[in-house]
Amino acid sequence: MMKRRSFVQASLALGTLGSSLSMVGCATTGSVPAKAKVVVIGGGYGGATAAKYVRMLSNYQIDVVLVEPNENFISCPVSNLVIGGSKTMGDITTPYDNLRGKHGVIHARDMVSRIDAAKKTVTLAGGATIGYDKLIVSPGIDMMWSSIEGLQTASAAGQILQAWKAGPETVALRRQLEDMPDGGVYAIAVPLAPYRCPPGPYERASQVASYFKKAKPKSKVLILDANPDVTSKGPLFKKFWAENYAGMLEFRGNHKAVAVDAKSKTIKFETSDDVKADILNVLPSMSAGAIAMQSGLANVNNRWCNVDYLTFESTAAKDVHVIGDSVLAAPLMPKSGHMANSHGKVVAAAVVAQLSGMDVNPQPLLTNTCYSFVNDKLVVHVASVHQYVAAEKTFKTVAGSGGVSAAPNELEGIYAWNWAQNIWADTLL
Amino acid sequence: MRLKTQLVVAVLSGIAATAAGAATPQETIKLHQRALAATCANCHGTEGRTTDGSAIPSLAGMPRDYMVTQMKAFREGTRPATVMHQITKGLTDQQIESVSTYFSSLKR
Numbered sequence: 001m002m003k004r005r006s007f008v009q010a011s012l013a014l015g016t017l018g019s020s021l022s023m024v025g026c027a028t029t030g031s032v033p034a035k036a037k038v039v040v041i042g043g044g045y046g047g048a049t050a051a052k053y054v055r056m057l058s059n060y061q062i063d064v065v066l067v068e069p070n071e072n073f074i075s076c077p078v079s080n081l082v083i084g085g086s087k088t089m090g091d092i093t094t095p096y097d098n099l100r101g102k103h104g105v106i107h108a109r110d111m112v113s114r115i116d117a118a119k120k121t122v123t124l125a126g127g128a129t130i131g132y133d134k135l136i137v138s139p140g141i142d143m144m145w146s147s148i149e150g151l152q153t154a155s156a157a158g159q160i161l162q163a164w165k166a167g168p169e170t171v172a173l174r175r176q177l178e179d180m181p182d183g184g185v186y187a188i189a190v191p192l193a194p195y196r197c198p199p200g201p202y203e204r205a206s207q208v209a210s211y212f213k214k215a216k217p218k219s220k221v222l223i224l225d226a227n228p229d230v231t232s233k234g235p236l237f238k239k240f241w242a243e244n245y246a247g248m249l250e251f252r253g254n255h256k257a258v259a260v261d262a263k264s265k266t267i268k269f270e271t272s273d274d275v276k277a278d279i280l281n282v283l284p285s286m287s288a289g290a291i292a293m294q295s296g297l298a299n300v301n302n303r304w305c306n307v308d309y310l311t312f313e314s315t316a317a318k319d320v321h322v323i324g325d326s327v328l329a330a331p332l333m334p335k336s337g338h339m340a341n342s343h344g345k346v347v348a349a350a351v352v353a354q355l356s357g358m359d360v361n362p363q364p365l366l367t368n369t370c371y372s373f374v375n376d377k378l379v380v381h382v383a384s385v386h387q388y389v390a391a392e393k394t395f396k397t398v399a400g401s402g403g404v405s406a407a408p409n410e411l412e413g414i415y416a417w418n419w420a421q422n423i424w425a426d427t428l429l
Numbered sequence: 430m431r432l433k434t435q436l437v438v439a440v441l442s443g444i445a446a447t448a449a450g451a452a453t454p455q456e457t458i459k460l461h462q463r464a465l466a467a468t469c470a471n472c473h474g475t476e477g478r479t480t481d482g483s484a485i486p487s488l489a490g491m492p493r494d495y496m497v498t499q500m501k502a503f504r505e506g507t508r509p510a511t512v513m514h515q516i517t518k519g520l521t522d523q524q525i526e527s528v529s530t531y532f533s534s535l536k537r
Binding site: 052053056057338341342345346348349352353356357358359361364365366367369381383384385386387397398400401402403405409411412414415418419421422423425426429 | 451452456457460461463464465467468470471472473474475479480483484485511512515516518519520524
């Protein structure tokens with residue numbers, strides 16, 4: 001009997017051999033095969049997990065190409081702590097090379113410019129074409145710039161940031177906060193739900209307030225929310241704000257931003273008076289990621305992607321599966337990194353079953369645990385369990401399950417950081 | 430030399446996999462069980478193995494009966510928890526037993 005390690009090595013060697021064989025005739029990109037059983041678009045929490053778990057669950061028999069332009073994964077969860085100043089970019093960055101080295105995922109550092117669902121190929125921006133048997137699309141979210149007049153230009157100029165995809169903007173927003181004199185105002189505008197990471201804006205506001213309290217105590221944080229109230233963990237956030245950031249942090253509901261002016265640092269609202277602030281952090285409405293929008297996969301209001309939740313196969317294209325934030329959410333399903341990782345495993349198991357002649361799991365399960373830091377140490381969470389219900393063809397939260405923290409606490413601060421370490425490893429290592 | 434041996438083994442195992450044809454019912458059950466157990470991995474690590482020094486426990490190699498008892502204690506509120514009482518309330522007895530069986534079969 002073959003030992004586990006030598007089996008893995010053998011399978012990796014097979015993967016290498018397989019790809020070098022299929023390289024014959026591929027003249028465009030040296031490292032990209034002309035065909036793979038599974039191609040994954042996007043190396044975030046959803047796509048990277050799907051790529052790794054297709055390899056693992058197929059016992060390394062199914063070859064996988066991951067198309068992702070970046071060399072390193074930068075986590076959105078915990079990135080608010082970089083903005084608050086208690087973590088660094090290094091803390092939230094993990095290289096992709098383990099997916100290749102340990103799991104034999106072929107990493108094509110490129111973007112997909114076109115999906116041809118009829119021919120079952122993807123075309124990369126660099127020109128190469130890759131055929132697939134199964135395509136997994138995990139492109140995250142895209143900003144709906146037209147929802148706020150003037151925002152796209154101000155964002156491109158680096159004047160009004162979003163920092164809603166962790167990376168250079170995370171660093172830039174931190175720098176704006178550091179450069180702001182004491183006594184200044186930071187304002188975050190929140191779009192109508194659904195948007196990526198429901199508690200994210202409130203965690204960010206808490207992190208900025210935590211930083212101001214220590215370093216710039218005369219400064220203010222304004223939350224200008226298109227929704228009537230705090231959309232996630234509301235009572236927990238509001239109690240903590242009242243007890244810790246009174247006079248510094250102010251929440252204003254029903255503030256739907258419609259325009260910005262970068263020069264005068266002003267946000268205009270649908271029904272409320274204009275607001276001026278020293279730092280504007282304006283989040284527009286969000287949609288499925290760009291490639292999903294361009295490929296006809298975003299078939300719900302031209303915004304989100306409808307799927308058969310049993311397999312996450314698109315209702316718009318056969319053998320194309322969509323996961324993560326781009327998916328039209330089932331009831332109470334948050335757009336979170338943890339949820340995208342969970343999608344990645346369900347789709348991986350479904351795709352492996354379909355490619356191996358097995359029945360698809362009739363009862364897939366999803367979990368979500370989302371931690372928010374209210375300062376640099378104290379944390380609150382929301383957790384949920386989502387069971388596929390065949391009769392309704394959707395995921396529903398299990399009655400009586402899930403819930404939130406009783407109060408912000410340090411123990412969950414430790415667990416939150418360990419959650420991050422473990423989910424990064426589960427996604428990438 | 431070693432690489433050459435691996436390649437030969439790889440080609441042979443590839444042929445064996447192809448020749449095996451359709452999956453057995455046992456393989457299907459195993460895949461579904463692994464997929465269910467993978468829902469624990471977000472916090473408890475891939476195949477139940479957490480990162481070094483993790484405050485969240487590894488599950489790989491945990492005795493089956495111990496794990497079943499702990500999961501049910503979380504669910505019934507007899508063992509205090511921050512999150513696990515809320516997660517276990519979403520699981521059936523059968524799901525608890527399935528993941529416990531799976532993790533107990535893995536090496537620590």
